[in-house]
Amino acid sequence: MKRLLLLEPVMALCTFSYFLNAPLMQQYVYRRLWAQMTNTTYPISDTSRCTTSNSSSSYEGVQKQASLFSLYTDVLCTIPSLLVILLLVTYSDRAGRKITIIIPVIGMLINTLAYLTVSYFELNIYLLIGSSILSALCGGLGTFLGGCFAYIADLCDTRCKKTLRMAGVDMMIGVLAGGASISTGYFLKTAGFNWPFLTSTLMLCLSLIYAVFVLEETIKPPSDVVIMDLAPRRSAIKQMVCGVYQMLAGASRSCKIALALLIVIFISFSFAYIGGVSMITLYELNKPLCWTEILIGYGSALTTTVFLTSFVGVSLFTCCGVPQLFIVLFGILSLVMSMVMTAFAETTLFMFVAIGSMILSKMPFPVLRAMMSEIISKSEQGE
Incomplete structure (x- = not known):
């Protein structure tokens, strides 16, 4: 079977699964804690739970x-x-890059299966x-995205193409994340927690199958790399540590300083x-907002639109020749403004405005990745 250098299906499935789960997980924990602490069923309303008699x-x-x-x-x-x-x-x-894609997907699958099991059997x-720690030990979403963007960097040979391709992938993530967030509520x-968790599990399984059997590797590993059952000349951990050392040792002093600052x-x-962003859902669940699952879904979807608006922002600023550091600064200021407004949001309308002010807050991610990939050599794009 001919393998493909097409990463987007893996990212699409994992993205939809992740953003389908993200609001669900916090709401599930909140509702379980509510039942345990109040000995009452979780109040459900079509408008706002603040109208109920709970103290x-x-x-x-x-x-x-x-x-x-x-x-x-x-x-x-x-x-x-x-x-x-x-x-x-x-x-x-x-x-090879696939290891940074496959292992995190396995971790996300373990975590989703854990939520499904705990939800179905009502475990502690x-x-x-x-399960979250196990997922983190597999790298989590950060490693998955790092591997995906390193994979993309391997396929791009110019600075502009690399920046726009990474921003384009961010846009795709935003579209799917928005759809997943809206459907969550x-x-x-309609179906409770079990069916969404099951749907997410199936999507991660499809993503894993595609990554293992269909996705082509961009880097052919040398014979001394430890992979699966091959007899190692050096331990895998030692190779990993040596890789970090070689990445830093092979660069000039100015490159090391610039790379360190960018990483920080x-x-x-x-x-x-x-x-x-992770605290927004908890804030929405509590007074004075007391949002329902439908409103939380729309709020999460609005949060994910920053992928689209940030893509447009990166594209426009790049085409206009704006320095990359200024693009990063604009994104940071957008996030600061949103968090300040969220802290004082007491009405649904103002909360939506606060979330909407994150319009450019995703811009630093693709730009910083592109800047770091320009500093280090082509063979070390993983970092």
């Missing part, structure tokens, strides 16, 4: 526990995920922290973006 202390207590659950999950997953990203994506410079929700209201900016902005 403010109930909302505050549940949100506190849900926030702690989210904090534990984020902290315990972020540290191993960052380490795996550095090692695994660098290792892909020798072993704190088991989900363990209706799916949840990328990681810092990622923390701010992921941390801020």
